[in-house]
Amino acid sequence: MTTAAGITRLRAGADAVGARARLVRHAQASWGSADYDRLSELGHTQSQHLARWLAADPVEYKHVIRGSLRRHLQTLDIVSAAFAAAGRALPTARVDPDWNEFDHEPVLRAYAAAHPHDQHVPLARAGDTLALRNLLGSALQAWRDGKLDAQVPETWNAFGERVARARERIADAPGTVLIITSGGVMWRCAQAALDLDDAGLIAANLSLRNTAISEFERVAERWRMLSWNELPHLAASEHAHLHSHF
Numbered sequence: 001m002t003t004a005a006g007i008t009r010l011r012a013g014a015d016a017v018g019a020r021a022r023l024v025r026h027a028q029a030s031w032g033s034a035d036y037d038r039l040s041e042l043g044h045t046q047s048q049h050l051a052r053w054l055a056a057d058p059v060e061y062k063h064v065i066r067g068s069l070r071r072h073l074q075t076l077d078i079v080s081a082a083f084a085a086a087g088r089a090l091p092t093a094r095v096d097p098d099w100n101e102f103d104h105e106p107v108l109r110a111y112a113a114a115h116p117h118d119q120h121v122p123l124a125r126a127g128d129t130l131a132l133r134n135l136l137g138s139a140l141q142a143w144r145d146g147k148l149d150a151q152v153p154e155t156w157n158a159f160g161e162r163v164a165r166a167r168e169r170i171a172d173a174p175g176t177v178l179i180i181t182s183g184g185v186m187w188r189c190a191q192a193a194l195d196l197d198d199a200g201l202i203a204a205n206l207s208l209r210n211t212a213i214s215e216f217e218r219v220a221e222r223w224r225m226l227s228w229n230e231l232p233h234l235a236a237s238e239h240a241h242l243h244s245h246f
Contacts, residue, residue: 051082053233062175101182110151
């Protein structure tokens, strides 16, 4: 993960003109429920804090893009309402499914079916967050290695290619683009910017928090990361209980 000192150096060196993208991970969805793709009660609260911070921040967005998942829409709806309440214009969002998350459920099911004796499987099903983290890490490694390709709708490589297409579509966009997306997409963007190997990429993914903001800039035909996994809207100590990863 990029350190605070590293972020400062990156920002200080960001003097070249290029397309800029502010990527925001959606607020917490409803993990463990019958309908994952909707914001939880905590997710709504996170979105409200995010929305107020974005509406107060002086950055003007030339474009807004979101994935097509409901958790993207719900997060952006709360942001749009805050901009309207502040009397600020926010461009109409363009929906681009290439900014969607990979479908984690088939990946986890395929891994669990192939590893029925993995101790983390029953614990994760029972709601143990640490077990879920460990299970997801193992499942992602198996997916990366191509061991689940016959059981999942999208391969690891196909997911990376899809996100690369999404990035290229904004490469020449003027000004700053606000993008409401998902954690997996954001770490594929980090990989392209930092030349991370796949193992490092998986570790970065598991660290990403809900409503976290990461910023990138297009310079000389490639992307540079300016910040990673920041929560300025939840930085106060009294908001620590609002931090979540799943």
